[in-house]
Every structure is written in structure tokens, then in C-alpha cells.
Amino acid sequence: METQHIVVVGGGAGGLELVTKLGRKYKHDAHVSVTLIDRNLTHVWKPLLHEVAAGALDADIDGVDYRVQAAHAHFNFLPGVLCGIDHEKRVINLAAINDDQGRQIVAARNIPFTYLVLAIGSVTNDFGTKGAQQHCFFLDSVKQATRFHHQLMNTFLSLQAEKYPRPLNVAIVGGGATGVELSAELYKSAELIRSYGFSDFQLSQLKITLVEAGPRILPALPERIAAAAQQELINLGVKVRVQTPVVEATEQGLVTQSGELIEATIKVWAAGVKAPEFLAQLGCFETNRANQIVVRPTLQSTTHSQIFVIGDCAAVEQADGSRVPPRAQAAHQMAECAYLNIVAMLKQQPLRHFVYRDHGSLVSLSSYSAVGSLMGNLTRGAMMVEGWLARVMYKSLYRMHQVAVHGYFKTILFILVQKLNRRLKPRLKLH
Numbered sequence: 001m002e003t004q005h006i007v008v009v010g011g012g013a014g015g016l017e018l019v020t021k022l023g024r025k026y027k028h029d030a031h032v033s034v035t036l037i038d039r040n041l042t043h044v045w046k047p048l049l050h051e052v053a054a055g056a057l058d059a060d061i062d063g064v065d066y067r068v069q070a071a072h073a074h075f076n077f078l079p080g081v082l083c084g085i086d087h088e089k090r091v092i093n094l095a096a097i098n099d100d101q102g103r104q105i106v107a108a109r110n111i112p113f114t115y116l117v118l119a120i121g122s123v124t125n126d127f128g129t130k131g132a133q134q135h136c137f138f139l140d141s142v143k144q145a146t147r148f149h150h151q152l153m154n155t156f157l158s159l160q161a162e163k164y165p166r167p168l169n170v171a172i173v174g175g176g177a178t179g180v181e182l183s184a185e186l187y188k189s190a191e192l193i194r195s196y197g198f199s200d201f202q203l204s205q206l207k208i209t210l211v212e213a214g215p216r217i218l219p220a221l222p223e224r225i226a227a228a229a230q231q232e233l234i235n236l237g238v239k240v241r242v243q244t245p246v247v248e249a250t251e252q253g254l255v256t257q258s259g260e261l262i263e264a265t266i267k268v269w270a271a272g273v274k275a276p277e278f279l280a281q282l283g284c285f286e287t288n289r290a291n292q293i294v295v296r297p298t299l300q301s302t303t304h305s306q307i308f309v310i311g312d313c314a315a316v317e318q319a320d321g322s323r324v325p326p327r328a329q330a331a332h333q334m335a336e337c338a339y340l341n342i343v344a345m346l347k348q349q350p351l352r353h354f355v356y357r358d359h360g361s362l363v364s365l366s367s368y369s370a371v372g373s374l375m376g377n378l379t380r381g382a383m384m385v386e387g388w389l390a391r392v393m394y395k396s397l398y399r400m401h402q403v404a405v406h407g408y409f410k411t412i413l414f415i416l417v418q419k420l421n422r423r424l425k426p427r428l429k430l431h
Contacts, residue, residue: 004032004346007092007113009082011038011066013045014311014331014338015119017404021339023075032346034075037094037111041066041079044142045401046121047328050178052145053268054185055152055192055429056366059142061421064405080109082120087284087304092116115306115342118293119335120279122312122326125272125290131249132173136269139178148268152189153431155265159205160198167207171254171264173246174271175212176220177363180229182268183210184365187236192428208238209262211254213245213271220325220361222373225384229363229371236368246271273326275313288315297353299338308342310334316354324356328397332404333357362394370394 008019019036026032042063044052051057070077084093090113097106123140126132137148159168170186172179190206210217210233217233217240218226230240241262248255253263275291286294286302292315294302299314301307311334312326324330337354344351362372362385370390385393402411 002031004114005112006032006034006115006117006342007037007111008035008117008119009037009092010119010121010311010313011036011040011043012119012121012311012331013328013401014335015117016043016064016066016069017332017401018117018119018310018335018339019075020069020073020405021335022342023070023073025339025343027074035078035111036066036070036075037078037080037082037092038066039079039081040142042142043069045328045398047177048398049139049142049145050182050185052142053137053139053148053152053182054189055149056185056188056427058425058429059146062418063142069405078111080106080111083108083278085116085282085284085307086110087307090114090116090306113306115308115345117308117310117338117342118279118313119309119311119331120276120313122273122275124269125274126269127272129246129249129269132269135249135251136173136267138269139182148266149429150431151266152186156193156198156201160201164201164205167205168266169207169209169253169264170266170268171209171211171262172268172270173211173249173254174269175210175214175217175240175242176270177218177361178270179210179212179268180217180233181364181366182270183208183233183238184236184368187238188366188368189428196426196428196430203237206237209264210238210240211244211246211256211262212240212242214242216242218363221363221371222384225371225373225386228386229365232365232369232371236365273312279313290315298341298351299334299354300341300351308338310338316356318356327361328401329359330356332401335404362390362397364391364394367391 008015022034042065044059044063048057052059066077080094083095091110094109096104096108098104124138139145190203194201216226217230245257246254247257253261277291280287280291292313293309294315295309299308301309311331316324341351360373364370369387371386372390373384
């Protein structure tokens with residue numbers, strides 16, 4: 001029997017869960033090989049990147065090393081960047097890997113596949129806004145979030161050396177979950193940093209402006225819940241600006257459509273997402289305006305039945321004609337459906353259609369609070385949750401991802417280690 005090569009490109013929430021299940025499924029089958037390819041060496045659950053940026057989460061401690069996970073879950077891991085697909089020969093092209101000095105470490109390679117799964121995720125959409133790429137931070141990866149954190153800590157240090165001659169102005173574009181959560185987390189970081197050599201820093205010196213082009217923040221949540229979140233941010237000290245489109249980012253700050261300059265030393269762009277542009281440039285897929293690959297109900301691409309697409313880079317149409325939103329819960333559900341369909345294809349059995357089940361949305365306001373709505377059969381529609389209960393449920397989403405990757409026993413151990421680290425290590429990453 002010929003070996004079946006299952007290749008998953010992208011180790012985000014959906015890709016890592018999928019390759020882990022496939023690796024464990026076929027660990028004793030010599031005729032099936034499972035390979036994960038990612039440009040990074042470690043994984044951090046993307047909804048937690050704002051915590052990495054603020055210093056509440058240490059990616060070196062809380063991240064998943066792909067090589068270690070591959071050894072535990074019985075799949076192969078190859079670092080690399082996808083740059084082409086030859087669907088006729090059934091090979092993918094990986095770009096050469098260079099070190100920081102530009103010296104080649106690994107030459108360009110071709111990797112064969114029987115079944116290919118693209119789980120490349122999404123990137124921030126700056127809508128072509130002038131200066132956004134040059135002057136704003138994006139939180140699409142651990143590397144970007146870490147770079148933001150370094151800038152934040154360096155700015156604290158610089159202001160302290162100058163005896164705080166001016167406030168620390170931070171402007172965040174986008175009133176979605178990322179912008180709201182980062183705003184709250186930065187205030188928590190400012191509280192904590194006072195305990196680590198910055199006792200002379202006053203919280204009033206931190207000025208955060210959350211800028212949203214639409215009529216309100218958190219448009220995915222019911223209006224009452226969004227209003228509660230906005231009031232919580234205002235209570236912390238965040239200045240919330242709605243109906244304020246940004247047309248340019250400069251070194252001094254953000255320029256609004258009305259010509260106003262919102263001064264900011266640190267600027268973050270967290271408004272909108274799209275799939276990476278190179279997906280549309282591959283020329284072998286049907287894509288939409290957001291560069292997402294259009295798929296069949298089975299999550300196979302419309303052009304090639306041996307290629308599956310899951311997560312934020314997949315354009316999945318629901319029964320009512322709407323698109324599945326780019327959320328971690330959608331990636332989790334797609335990973336499960338893709339797993340069942342790949343197993344079915346290997347057994348030459350019928351495939352099932354993907355049905356998205358919206359379990360609601362939760363937004364964390366650091367340790368202060370959380371808000372959201374839960375949906376499902378138990379609630380018979382939508383149930384609004386706030387405060388402690390919402391905070392517990394928000395944490396449970398990450399625990400579910402950990403269980404899918406590590407299993408229940410290891411997840412319990414991770415929780416215990418995390419509690420111990422809170423006693424042994426600083427509550428804020430300081431470098």
C-alpha cells in the first residue's frame with residue numbers, strides 16, 4: 001500500500017488541533033504520515049496575543065513548542081514558509097530559510113502530499129491606510145506582540161529617566177475584541193509595573209485612546225453587553241472614540257477623517273482581518289475580497305478535492321448565506337470536521353458537511369471583568385454574562401484548546417504549574 005502523506009500548513013488553533021488528532025490516530029499506521037509546517041517554532045493561542053503584548057503572558061513559558069508536540073503526538077514538524085503549490089504533482093513549495101544575517105540555513109524544498117490542509121489563519125487588515133504599516137504595531141503573531149511589549153517597556157524606562165515629562169499616550173485602532181482586551185490589559189500592566197521599580201509612575205499618566213470607525217465597540221456582541229464593556233473601559237480611564245475613522249498614521253499619532261490628530265507615542269492597528277494576500281496570488285484557488293479561499297460544505301477547496309482549508313483563511317458559507325466568522329471556536333469546529341473527512345477519505349467513505357455552531361462571544365477585560373453572550377440549546381437563544389462568571393467562561397475556552405492539544409491530564413498539570421508560577425515569578429513580564 002502506498003504511503004498517504006497528510007500535510008497541514010499552519011499551526012494555529014485549528015491546524016495544531018487537527019495535526020495532533022491525526023498524529024495520534026495514525027501513530028501505529030506505517031502507511032500514513034502526518035506533517036505540520038509552520039514559519040514559527042512555537043504556538044500561542046491567538047486570542048491571547050494581547051496578553052503577550054501587555055506582558056501578562058510569557059510566550060516562552062506558555063507557548064507550545066512544535067517539535068515537542070510533534071514528538072508527543074506522533075506527527076512530523078518542518079519549519080518553513082509556503083510559497084507555492086503544484087496541485088498536479090501534489091507537492092508544495094517551501095521557501096529557503098535564512099538566519100538573521102541573511103545566510104541560508106535550509107534550501108528551498110518541495111514537500112509531497114496526498115491530502116493538504118491549509119490553516120494559515122489571518123492577518124490584520126489596515127485597509128491600505130496611509131502610514132499604518134510604518135507607524136503602527138500589529139498583533140498577528142508572537143513576534144509582533146513581543147516587539148510591542150519591548151517598545152512598551154522601553155517607553156516606560158525612557159519616561160522614568162526623564163521624570164515623566166509627558167503622559168504615555170497609546171492609541172488603538174479598532175473596537176473589536178483585540179482592541180478592547182488590549183486596552184484593559186495595558187491598564188493592568190501599568191498597575192503591576194509600579195511594584196517592579198516604577199513606584200513613581202502614576203496611573204493617570206497612562207492615556208489610552210480606543211478609536212472605532214463604527215457607531216459602537218464590539219459590534220459582534222449585543223448592544224447592552226457592548227455598552228457595559230465600554231463603561232468598564234471608561235471607568236479604567238480609557239478614552240473611547242466611536243464614529244472616528246482613521247485616514248493616516250504618523251509618527252506623532254493618528255489622523256482622523258475630520259483632520260484631528262490623536263497624539264500617541266505607541267500606536268496599534270487592530271481593525272479588521274483578512275487572509276494573507278499570497279493565497280490569492282497562488283492562482284490555483286477561488287478567493288474572495290478578503291483573500292479567503294472559497295470552500296465546499298465539506299471544507300474542500302472548490303478547485304481541488306484533495307486540498308482542505310480551515311480557520312480564518314477559509315470562506316465558508318452558512319445555510320443563511322452568511323460567512324462563518326473568523327473566531328477560534330470556528331477554527332476548532334473546522335478542525336474536527338476536517339479530521340473526520342480526511343479519515344473518511346482514507347477509508348473511501350462519504351464526507352460530512354461542516355455546520356457552524358455559534359456558542360457566543362466572550363471578551364476579557366483583564367482581571368477586572370469579562371462580558372459576553374452565550375448561545376446554544378441550553379440557553380434557548382442568547383444569554384448575557386458579565387463579571388466573574390464571564391471571566392471563568394472566558395478562561396475555559398483556552399482550557400478547551402489545551403485539552404484538544406495536550407489532553408486532560410497535562411492540561412491539569414499546566415493549570416497547577418501556572419498557579420505555582422504566580423507565586424514564584426513576577427506577574428508581569430519585564431523584558
